[in-house]
Amino acid sequence: MTATNTGRGPRSRDAILQAASDLCGELGYAAVTMEAIATRARVGKPTLYRWWPSKGAVFLDVVLDRIVEPAIELPDTGDMARDLRTWIRGFADLFTDPHARQLLVGLLGAAQTDTELATMLREKVQRPLQAGNRQRIAAAQAAGELPAMDPVLLEELLISPPWYRLLVSGEPVTREYADELVDAVLSIRLERPSAKQPPR
Amino acid sequence: MTATNTGRGPRSRDAILQAASDLCGELGYAAVTMEAIATRARVGKPTLYRWWPSKGAVFLDVVLDRIVEPAIELPDTGDMARDLRTWIRGFADLFTDPHARQLLVGLLGAAQTDTELATMLREKVQRPLQAGNRQRIAAAQAAGELPAMDPVLLEELLISPPWYRLLVSGEPVTREYADELVDAVLSIRLERPSAKQPPR
DNA sequence: CTGTCAAAACTGAACGTTACGTTTCGCTAG
DNA sequence: CTAGCGAAACGTAACGTTCAGTTTTGACAG
Numbered sequence: 001m002t003a004t005n006t007g008r009g010p011r012s013r014d015a016i017l018q019a020a021s022d023l024c025g026e027l028g029y030a031a032v033t034m035e036a037i038a039t040r041a042r043v044g045k046p047t048l049y050r051w052w053p054s055k056g057a058v059f060l061d062v063v064l065d066r067i068v069e070p071a072i073e074l075p076d077t078g079d080m081a082r083d084l085r086t087w088i089r090g091f092a093d094l095f096t097d098p099h100a101r102q103l104l105v106g107l108l109g110a111a112q113t114d115t116e117l118a119t120m121l122r123e124k125v126q127r128p129l130q131a132g133n134r135q136r137i138a139a140a141q142a143a144g145e146l147p148a149m150d151p152v153l154l155e156e157l158l159i160s161p162p163w164y165r166l167l168v169s170g171e172p173v174t175r176e177y178a179d180e181l182v183d184a185v186l187s188i189r190l191e192r193p194s195a196k197q198p199p200r
Numbered sequence: 201m202t203a204t205n206t207g208r209g210p211r212s213r214d215a216i217l218q219a220a221s222d223l224c225g226e227l228g229y230a231a232v233t234m235e236a237i238a239t240r241a242r243v244g245k246p247t248l249y250r251w252w253p254s255k256g257a258v259f260l261d262v263v264l265d266r267i268v269e270p271a272i273e274l275p276d277t278g279d280m281a282r283d284l285r286t287w288i289r290g291f292a293d294l295f296t297d298p299h300a301r302q303l304l305v306g307l308l309g310a311a312q313t314d315t316e317l318a319t320m321l322r323e324k325v326q327r328p329l330q331a332g333n334r335q336r337i338a339a340a341q342a343a344g345e346l347p348a349m350d351p352v353l354l355e356e357l358l359i360s361p362p363w364y365r366l367l368v369s370g371e372p373v374t375r376e377y378a379d380e381l382v383d384a385v386l387s388i389r390l391e392r393p394s395a396k397q398p399p400r
Numbered sequence: 401c402t403g404t405c406a407a408a409a410c411t412g413a414a415c416g417t418t419a420c421g422t423t424t425c426g427c428t429a430g
Numbered sequence: 431c432t433a434g435c436g437a438a439a440c441g442t443a444a445c446g447t448t449c450a451g452t453t454t455t456g457a458c459a460g
Contacts, residue, residue, distance in 0.1 A: 011410075011454085030313035033444060044411040049446065108367065109312025112305045113230035118370065126369060149384055153361070153377075157384065160364030161356045167308065168363050169326060169356075170318065177353075184349055184357065187390045190383070211435090233419060244436040249421065 010051045016041040017062045024059070025099050029106025034058075056110040056117040060124065063103055067094065068125055074133050080140040084158060085182045091162045092178040101166070108167060130155075147188040157185045216241040216248065217262045224259070225299050229306025234258075256310040256317040260324065263303055267294065268325055274333050280340040284358060285382045291362045292378040301366070308367060330355075347388040357385045 010016065019040035023032045034055055038045045052058045071094055074087045094100050111118040137151040146154065161181055165171040219240035223232045234255055238245045252258045271294055274287045294300050311318040337351040346354065361381055365371040 028313070034446085035444070038411095042411085044413095045445095046412095046447075047410060050409090105312045109309045112309025112312070112367065113228070122370060147384075147387075150380065153380060153384060156361045156364060156369075157357060157381075160360040160368075161353070163368050164356060164360030164363050167312065167367055168360075170322060180350065180353060181357075184347075184353060184388055184390065187347075188384055188387050189389045190387045234421085235419070238436090242436080244438095245420095246422075247435070 080145045088178040095173040280345045288378040295373040
């Protein structure tokens with residue numbers, strides 16, 4: 001709603017995103033201010049606020065431009081198990097890189113207390129990927145390549161442990177961990193598909 | 201390091217935590233200020249800063265006192281599968297309650313840009329629970345009640361999807377979802393324990 | 401193709417506001 | 431009489447906005 005830069009961006013969009021990204025690397029997400037971004041990018045503060053409603057919105061675009069687009073799509077080589085492994089390894093790599101980590105953690109943290117930002121994040125990052133992934137998963141399930149279960153849950157079983165480590169436990173997310181995780185999830189054999197039995 | 205209130209708390213500790221909790225319910229985490237907490241609790245600001253270094257630290261104690269202690273321990277009835285179901289259902293209930301949700305999301309969000317707070321959170325919440333849980337899980341695995349795999353990963357497979365929904369996707373965490381999740385994880389049958397094959 | 405000009409967008413500085421975290425003051429309870 | 435506390439006041443920092451004055455852009459006349 002508020003200033004989605006759907007039209008064209010500001011003249012020096014790149015300089016601004018670059019400044020924000022650099023400052024985040026130098027000072028950490030929390031210490032970056034809108035003033036500092038404007039100064040570094042040699043841009044007036046009003047220009048900044050004209051196109052982005054908040055610091056978080058700026059960093060959302062930083063992440064979209066430099067992180068998500070190149071690195072987070074589920075590949076498609078025909079071998080689903082392998083694709084999933086590659087995909088989760090991508091997250092591991094991303095969550096291990098200090099700069100990307102700073103950006104993602106700061107952004108997600110901000111989104112926890114900024115509804116506007118959370119919405120934009122889900123619409124621009126989550127949603128676009130989700131739909132395709134679930135379809136792919138469902139297709140692979142139909143072909144017997146993946147455990148027969150709710151595709152949403154299957155996706156979450158793969159993707160949430162890395163996020164949990166990033167945002168909650170702080171444990172490192174290595175490639176070995178990624179592989180171990182994918183192996184475990186691919187080993188699910190539900191006796192009755194979508195079993196639901198109450199605990200008592 | 202900075203003012204861990206390890207000694208005894210301030211005289212009106214309860215009034216302060218109550219004020220913080222109430223304000224969070226009324227205004228949302230982000231809108232609560234240290235000033236407001238002090239005023240509401242009829243306490244001087246210096247007193248607040250004497251015992252807690254930041255808003256996040258206050259809310260950490262709120263969560264510890266009113267959320268974690270009562271509600272997050274893995275029960276022990278002898279039936280591990282059932283205990284796990286109860287445990288994850290507990291998280292579902294917690295993440296569904298609007299007040300608890302506000303508190304947890306705000307606190308975790310703040311922890312993403314406050315190292316001090318993140319450390320305290322892990323030491324006071326994560327660590328105490330973790331050790332016991334992993335031991336229980338390992339024992340149950342030895343008894344053949346749970347899939348034979350890294351207990352750390354097994355715990356994460358159960359606990360991270362709810363956290364993911366809370367902090368990343370925003371999807372609701374229902375009891376049905378909790379059950380579905382536990383069923384899926386308990387259905388893991390690793391052909392070769394800890395299989396690792398590179399994707400190419 | 402080029403010179404001119406109006407409109408749009410930009411920079412930089414300044415402003416009021418808000419919350420921070422600290423300091424000071426005076427009361428009050430022990 | 432003194433130690434500790436609540437209340438108020440203070441300096442600092444960043445917010446988000448407003449206001450000039452300047453630069454850039456693109457269209458059109460020559």
